[in-house]
Amino acid sequence: MTDFEKEINRRRTFAIISHPDAGKTTLTEKFLLYGGAINLAGSVKGKATARHAVSDWMEIEKERGISVTSSVLQFEYGGYCINILDTPGHQDFSEDTYRTLMAADSAVMVIDASKGVEAQTRKLFKVCVMRKIPIFTFINKLDRDANDTFELLDEIEKELGIATCPVNWPIGSGKRFQGVYDRDRQCVITYSDTEKGTKEGESVEVPACDSKALGAVIGEEAAGTLIGEIELLDGASAEFDLGLVRAGELTPVFFGSALTNFGVEFFLRHFLEMATTPLPRKADKGLIAPAENEFSAFVFKIQANMNKAHRDRIAFMRICSGKYEASMEVKHMQGGKVMRLSQPQQIMASERKILEEAYAGDIIGVFDPGIFSIGDTLCMPKEQFCYEGIPTFAPEHFARVRQVDTMKRKQFVKGITQIAQEGAIQIFQEFNTGMEEIIVGVVGVLQFDVLKYRLENEYNVEIKLENLPYEHIRWIENKDVDLDRLIGTSDMKKIKDLKGNPLLLFVNAWSVGMTLDRNEGLILSEFGRG
Ligand code: G4P
Secondary structure: OOHHHHHHHOEEEEEEEEOOOOOHHHHHHHHHHHHOOOOOOOOOOHHHHHHHHHHHHHHHHHHOOOOOOOOEEEEEEOOEEEEEEEOOOHHHOOHHHHHHHHOOOEEEEEEEOOOOOOHHHHHHHHHHHHHOOOEEEEEEOOOOOOOOHHHHHHHHHHHHOOEEEEOEEEEOOHHHOOEEEEOOOOEEEEOOOOHHHOOOOOOOEEEOOOHHHHHHHHOHHHHHHHHHHHHHHHHHOOOOOHHHHHOOOEEEEEEOEOOOOEOHHHHHHHHHHHOOOOOOEEEOOEEEOOOOOOOEEEEEEEEEOOOOOOOOEEEEEEEEEOEEEOOOEEEEOOOOEEEEOOOOEEEEOOEEEEOOEEEOOOEEEEEOOOOOOOOOEEEOOOOOOOEOOOOEEOOOEEEEEEEOOHHHHHHHHHHHHHHHHHOOOEEEEEOOOOOOOEEEEEOOOHHHHHHHHHHHHHHOOOEEEEEEOOOEEEEEOOOOOOHHHOOOOOOOEEEEEOOOOEEEEEOOHHHHHHHHHHOOOOOEEOEEOO
16 A cells, blocks of 8 residues: 555544534544643643634634634544544534535534434434435433433434444443443443543443452442343344444444543544545546545535635635645636645644645635635546535525615625525525515524624625525426426415526425425425535
8 A cells, every 4th residue: 555545544534413512522622632632631721721722713703703614623543634524503503514514424423311312413414314424423421310221222213214333331320320331342441530531531341241240340230230231232233234334324322421531532443443434426427536536626615704804715625536735736627727726724723724735535725716616626637527516405494685775786696695605595586586585595593693794794785684484495306397387385485596496485394295295296305406
């Protein structure tokens, strides 16, 4: 294997998904700790400092009281080079969150052990399933009272429709949390609450077959329960199968406590062994293999105005093949131009580092003078191919937008179109009218505020938003559908996107089903064509 191949093979690029508060940030911080990217030891303010550092480059967004970005972090551990793509939760949940998953090779799903599968996890999970990427589950907060372990697994299987395979198994929870049983090595690793979770605790390992020794360490009652559960588990759960894991059909499940740093390194080690190296990507001329091709990348996210002073735009791209070297010339396929990428940087912790080189699997951010769009391809000047587009994800909130001062029509259209181009919002029109009536669709409601704020501050246009009751949007997959003859429901609204494609809006899911029933052969999709 050449050094070049080795560099690519040691890369692991994954996204972390969870419902807000499940512990994604805490887990990420612990990963970074192992990677030596941050140093928390002995610091009382450790967590706060680390959190600050991680999201420091988003300070501008914070000043504005909104956070609209996902960050990318890179660190080294055990010979691996790891790229973590953070998917923001809370109200700042947006299409970016979904798109980030398009740039990852696998996903880590963090679940709060006392809450189980929650709404946001479900949404993100759908995208992972669509992409068939491996999903690894970390069930967190075992230091607090947790739901029954079998029920948690059952919920994942039923709600998300993926088979589970526990790699370890918790012994009690909350005050009675005693550690985990490692199914592979058939031994118990005891829990110790470490000093503010700054390092992995001193664990004792006891072989589970020695019930006397086990009882002496975790107590006879707990030992009895554990042995019973293991028997049940061995009989009932899916066998571990790496092929199924990599196909996204089986999720390995790990238990731990990110806050007290228990089970985190165990997870990291196993995850790195099971997760895939950067995967080949589909392009119009076939699959592009990471190590067999020269540099190529696609844009998955555009971030505007990260630096207030410069009003710049950063295009984030995922390198899909080859190696990027400083000042090399690349071709922007959609623009048809050969160019040098300007100020390529890796966004790491608090600093933006100018890059000398980067490999397939890595994410780079480049200065965008307004030429890139989401889904664009970059490759070597002699090459000629485009990566598959990124699907448009279904917005769930809609509003009609009007500008307050009708004289500012031009700025309004320019502003809203540019913001839509960045992918923060989607814009639609009434089916039979022109641009005068604009309907905006967003994935998370915060995007409405972002839109209003940005139009006022960057384009000097004041707008009024009137919320619409629709929650479901469907793209029509049939090529030649006559919208006038479509039999819908009374709550259905026909709109079109900027390319003129017809779409349908519905207030509830029932109406979607009803419309499908009433129109034989109609095919509706939740994802738009990229
Ligand atoms: P998120 O990024 O998924 O939104 O979650 P985050 O890590 O911010 O964690 C949410 C809250 O849950 C935090 O508490 C965090 O300390 C806590 N937490 C995370 N992992 C564990 C765990 O393993 N055990 C326990 N008991 N708590 C955990 P907070 O009080 O909201 O924030 P903070 O004041 O501690 O920063």
